[in-house]
Structures are given as C-alpha cells and as structure tokens.
Amino acid sequence: MSMNNQGRPSGIDGIASAEGQFESFSGHVGLRLAEPLIFELGTTETTGVDAPEVGDFDDCLGGLGRTSKIGCPGLPEPDTVRHYTRLSRRNYGIDMGVFPLGSCTMKHNPRLNEKMARLPGFGDIHPLQPQSTVQGALGLMDELSHWLMTLTGMPAVALSPKAGAHGELCGVMAIRAALEARGDAREIILCPESAHGTNPATAAFCGYKVKSIPAKENGRVDIDALKAALDNTVAAVMITNPNTCGLFENEVREIADEIHKAGAFFYCDGANFNAIVGKARPGDLGVDAMHINLHKTFSTPHGGGGPGSGPVVFSDALKNFVPVPYVVKEGKSFRIVEDKEGQSFGRLVAFHGQMGMYVRALSYMLSHGSDGLKQASEDAVLNANYVLASLKDIMTPSYDGPCMHEALFDDRFLKDTGVTTLDFAKAMIDEGYHPMTMYFPLVVHGAMLVEPTESESKANMDQFIRSMRGLAEAAKAGQVERFSGAPYHAPWKRLDETQAARNPVLRWSAAEE
C-alpha cells in the first residue's frame, strides 16, 4: 500500500491515487460527481415550474392540438440546479486559469458587463417596440458605433452581423455590391495560405473563386506574389492583420496601395484587432472593410461557443452599401432604418443584431477608456513576447520576434521525441491549463499558437512558462508516456472521435423495449 506524506494510504490495494482505479458504491469519486443525461433522470410528468392553471376553455387550435407525446423530461428545481452545476464542473474556463488559446483571445470577462446587459432597460425590450420607447437603446448602438469607428479610423459601421464569420459575409457582400454598382464583375478573391478557414468559405459563398497567396519566410504576405496575382479580375484581398502567425504585416500600406491600384478592395479579417486597439487604426492602413469580434477584442464571453457578435467597419468607398438596420441621429433623437434604401445590400439578420453583446462591449470600452484600451493592447503584446522570450531556447519559435499578441511555435523541438503537438497539448491539461491552439495556422508544421492575453499577471505567466519548460524538457528526456496517454488527470481520458463520426449518435433515444 502506498502512503502519502501524512503516512496515510493514498490509494486502495496498493494503487496510488489514480481515480479510475477506485470504485465507489455511489458512482461518484469524491468531488467528481457522476451525472447521467436528463433523459435518464427525469420523467415527462415531473416539472420544476409552477405552470399557470388555466382550467377548461374553448381552444382555438383548429383541431391541431399536439396529442402525440413530446418526450422531454422535467426535473424539480433543486435537481436541475444540481444537474447543471455538476456538468459545469467538467469544463475549463477563463475563470479557472490561463487559457492561452491563440487566435481565440480568451481574456477576462468582466462581470460588470453581465450586470449591465441584464438591466431591464436593455434586456427586457422588444426589437419592434415603437422607436420612441427605445431611445436609450438606439443611443447605445449609436455610441458603440462611434467608439468602433473612432478606434478603427473608419467612417461607417454595420453592427448587425452575429459573429465574426457573419461579419466577413457582410464585408464581402458590400464589396460585391460596390463592384456591381460600378458595373465591374470580378471573380477572384485572394487569401493568404495562413488565412482562417472562414475566409475562403465566405469568399466562395459570395460566388468568388479563391486563390491562395504564399507567405514569405518571415511569415508575412509575399508582396511580389500578391502583385503578380492582382489584376482586374480580383475583387478583393482578405488579409488578417496582425496575421494568424501573430505577426504584423509590416508592408500593409504597400499591400493596400497595390490592391487599390488594381481596383480591388482590401478586406481585413479583424480577429486579431485586440493587439492594436489604440496603437494603430485600420483606416490609416488602407483597409476597406474589417469585422471586429466583440467576443475577442471587447471581452464579451465566449459562452462555450457563442453567441458572438461581428460588427464591420467600412471605408468611404463601401459605406453606402451597408446592410440594414442602422441607426441615424436626427436632432436629439435616434431612428433605426429597417428597410433597404439606396444601395444597401440587404439584411443579414432579423431585428437589430446582438444588443446584449453591444451593451457588454460598450461597458468594457467605457471601463478602459482610450488610455486603458491602449494599455490592454500593449500588455497583451508584452505578455506574448514574454512567453516567446522565455521559451525560445527550449521550444522552436517559427519566426524571429517580436510577435504581436500571440507567439507561434512549431514542432521542430519535438523531433525524434515521439511526442506530437497533440500529445503536448493534452499534457498541458494535466498541468491544469487549457491547451494552446494547435495545428493552426497551417503554414508551419505542428503549430502551437500561444495567446496569453493582457489578463494574466506576471506571476501567472511565470508559472505557465515553468510548466511549459518542464514539459519540453520531459519530452526531450524521452518521457513519452507522460504525453502519449495524456490527459491522465482530466475528468475524461482521450475521446474516440473516429467512433463518433463513423457511427453518429446525435441524440438520446429510449432503449428498445
């Protein structure tokens, strides 16, 4: 029997504290509480609400009442609270620790933002109320627009896109509308090899052929290759800046000039705008359209996969083509334009977009102010460069520094160790961290993209760096088992994704009787 430092047994029957080996009578293991699906817990006769009692009345359902069973089980309120609380404890979140997921920008989510979004004056108003009864909400949209336009140096903004990819769609549609308005049919959009997958998907969706432009050895767009590809068939060039390798495109103004010389538009994927807020304005860099992920740059929560919000800022050349709705100020009051007028390319969503996210983002902006936003960008870049400087001797940075808000490593340092990028990432879970982004961007081998954000203290960074160094040393020392089966200490071991795809089980079903 193994003993811990109190001289007490640390496991049963000589097994050290590997939880998997211990079988309880309850199915729980200490604080790791087993929790079945609600379909295995509740019944359709159970409910956790006091439904209003309506009594008998003559219905007006026209004989179309739902007589078949629905099948959704209910749980009493205490059991509901317990069920979802137990589930929550199987998740990792920013609130728990360092979340260095490159490109995704997992920064702190201030709770003031949550409180503000829930004010009844914002959270409990209907999008089709008379406009006289929602002047404060329209004023908020106008103010958010003002902040976004000022920070980007752009003259127009469309707030309504529901997420970053939706913003890309908005931007490219405006570009196509502008080209059609001048009778200029073009068929190609150029994207760098390192682009987010959404860029080519969006371009194709708008009817464009996608051509890839290569990168130079320093990780930036090859401007000569770009020039060679630019002609009067190119509608737009979609470039992420800072780019997906975490580098600023230092020739961005020359790139913009070349794009404009060819009569094309410069779409900037603003996923990484958080590195340069207050430091540089896309409008000064020649950008024609850029989406901003409010859930990255302006701290609205990721929520386990949305909701996002992806406003798009536009240059003068595109501002007449913005989708409805948009807010205009008339004297002291505000009006929302809901019907397509003039050259607007149409409507992307029912209603007005992600108001709840607008409130959170503005709350974040007001809190930081112009000074704090600039400081946040600087701290994000400083933290990333600190990681790069602290790990460059033991891991393999893909490019010479400095980087912007994220540091890119590849897997050369793991060569001949038998450890892959995936293994390394899973071992980070055992260290108590969410892994960095892996295998993206595609332009380096076994990519590891580390974005600490400005939310981490130096002490947190130092502990994270020690952990990463420890792992790199362990890999090089041949401790393959530490990685190959990792994570060992997460609530679940590695999951079989092949089985999930081969034999899809996408819902619970009652067992055959």
Added chain:
Amino acid sequence: MRYLPLTGADRQAMLAKIGVRHVDDLFKDVPSAVLNPEIDLPRHKSEMEVERYLGRLAGKNTNAGSVPFFVGAGAYKHHVPATVDHLIQRGEFLTAYTPYQPEIAQGTLQYIFEFQTQVAQLTGMDVANASMYDGSTAAAEAVLMARRVTRKKKAILAGSLHAHYKAVIETTTQYTEDVIVSLAPNPMDAEAQLQAAIDAIDDETSCVVFQNPGVFGHIMDLTPLAEAAHAKKALLIVVFTEVMSLGAVKSPGEMGADIVVGEGQSIGNGLNFGGPYLGLFATNDKLVRQMPGRLCGQTVDADGKRGFVLTLSTREQHIRREKATSNICTNSGLCALAFTIHMTLLGEKGLRGVAMANHKAAVDLENALASVPGVEVLNKAFFNEISVKLPVAAATVVDKLADEGILAGVPASRLYPGAGLDNILIMAATETVTEDDIKALVAALGEVL
C-alpha cells in the same frame, strides 16, 4: 485599470527579459507614421461611473415587464425562471470556449447533446444541430441545404413567412445559384395563403418555406403542403418564430416537414432588443450529413466511459475551407444552454401547461377585442398571436397607445411597408399577460378608435 494585472515594475522586468527598452519596440513592424494615433475618446471610468452612465441610458427605454405588453412578431416576452440565468453565469459555462478539447469540456458537450435531443423531440424530427445564430439565419441555411439535397435551385417563400426572414434569405442567397420566389402576405385569408404555396411548387422547386404559426398568427395543417412538395421531390421547410407553440400545436415533423428551423428565444432567453437569440435547426436522419452548423455526438473515452465530442466536422469551414457546407463558425452556445435549462425545468408537463396558458391568454385577448367596435380579428385558429384589422392605420394606434403606457403590438406596415397592410395590427399574448392588461388595452383602444 482594474482589469489589467501587470504593474509598472512587472512591465519593466518583462521588457528586460525580452531585451527591449520600450513597449513600442515590440510594435516596430507597425509603420511609425501611424503608430500611437490620437484617439478622441474618454479616459477610463470606475465601475460605479460606468454603471451610472449605462443605467441612465437603460432608463430611457420602456421595458416589457413594466407595461401591458402585446408585442410579438418574432420575439416574445415570457417568464424565465431565475434558476436559468443563475446557472448560465457559472464561469465554467460562461467563460469556456467551443469544446474542441473534449476532455475538459464535457459539461458543454453533454448539455449540447441534451439540447439536440430536446430540439428533435419538440420539432418531431430525428436530429438537431447545436444551434445557429437565430431563426432567420437558420432559415437561410435551410434553403441552402435544400439545394444541396435536391440539386434544384428554386425556393418558394410562403406569404406566412416573417418579412425579416424573407429579407435575410434573399440577401444571403443573392450571390449563390438559388432562385427565390417570394409570395405575397395574405393575413385576410390564411387558406388562400397556404394554397398559393401549394400552387407555386413545380419540378424546379427545391423547397417551400412555410412559417407555422404564421407571422399573422394563423396555424395551419401543413400535411397537404408536404404532400405537394414531396410529389415534386421538393423539401418542406417549416419555420416557427414562437417555439413555445410546439407545446400546444401538432409538431412540424408530424405534418411531414423535412427540415424544421426556428427561433428558440422564447425558452430561456430574454427579449434583449433582438439578440442574442438562438436558431434551432432539425431534420431527418438521412439528411444529417448535409446539415450546417456544429453537431455533438456520443462516444467513449480511453477507459470506455461514455462521453461526447463535436463530430462530422468534415462539413465545416475549418476543415473544408471553400468547400464547406456553410461559412458558419460560432453558434449560440450560451443561449442554447439557457434553452436547455429552461426546458429541463419545464419538462413536457410544464411546457404543455405554459403553452396552454399562452393560448388561453390569446383566446381571452381575442374575445375581448371582438367586443371593441371597428376591430376585426382575422384568425380562426391561432396559438398566442393574432392579427386584427383596424378602421385606421395601426401604426398611429400603436403610437397613441404607447403614449398611454400600453405596448399594443406590431403594425404590419413596419414589417411590410407599402404592401397595403397599414390597418393590420399583429398582437401577441403570452402567459405574462394578465386580465388587467387586457382590460387596460381594450379601454385605451376604445378611446383612440
């Protein structure tokens, strides 16, 4: 600044470690002519100041809970139990990312699996995805999916479909191969509106999109529409904007729908001035590989323990790039969580109870309005929403009642300007409407008409 942990001394030490003197040395790739521009915006504010400032803006709005409230037409005021909002704010849910690392995201993945099952059960379909942006974008994605499935291009949008949904579908498909045929709204004759959709189906039709309950509140038996569509090898896409209706009305699956999409806001989510909401998307097993959006599936881990992962991602943009089924990346995770928690509290029994309370309120509203001279109710069969024809422009009436502190509904002219529907008013009554609310409405309406 309260959100930034680094101290001045930390920054100096870190710069020294990096080997530069000033933070701007890290921004050396930014052209110096554009670095550090003047930004004409206010400086930082304390939490108290921000709260005061935004509180004043919020105070300028009339919130639904503070007045007699009959506004619907795609978004609905319902009571959401306090438990829902408490649970979704647990940091492990709120501050998690998309569950790409399933070993430390089983909380999110399990609730998505539960959510998918609930949506499938509610709609009467086999499978549902992990949610879309909202009902309107889900409808657009359904039209695109129908083209992939049928390899035909013509989509028919029935007159019952919400004007914004039509506009979103038309905008989204304007640069694709799809051909959209949009039929005129006909609030006066719901049968004719359905027949027009049936008559429009031909051999080129990929799908017919019908909203039920319709934007004017009518509920219809769609079985004949499904038969007509299937006879021409087209798909029936059923849209709903009021998910609560599924607790009282025969499901789209039972009526023969191939794809069901709709807005899930009513369960678990507040009005929020139009967003964030959540799009629901369900279909049959045989079409699942053409479905857009994220999907969660069951599997096992290395110890054989049941777990869940995102699956069938070969449909998605991060793998397929320009060949993806959709450019969609994010969904509405936290809104889906709110939905699934509220559904768990309700269960079938609670859902049926709340749904019937909605219907009862609408029946009471209809009966009360029938007594107001000059008001003509246009619906025979409805759930919680009706349309009335007024002797004067509905927009004027709505504005006058708003001045009296009553939010009476949505003038059809706001959704269909210039369509000759100026005297039509769309009114919703949910379980939140009281007898007193209806009395106040009827009294005020009597005065302005």
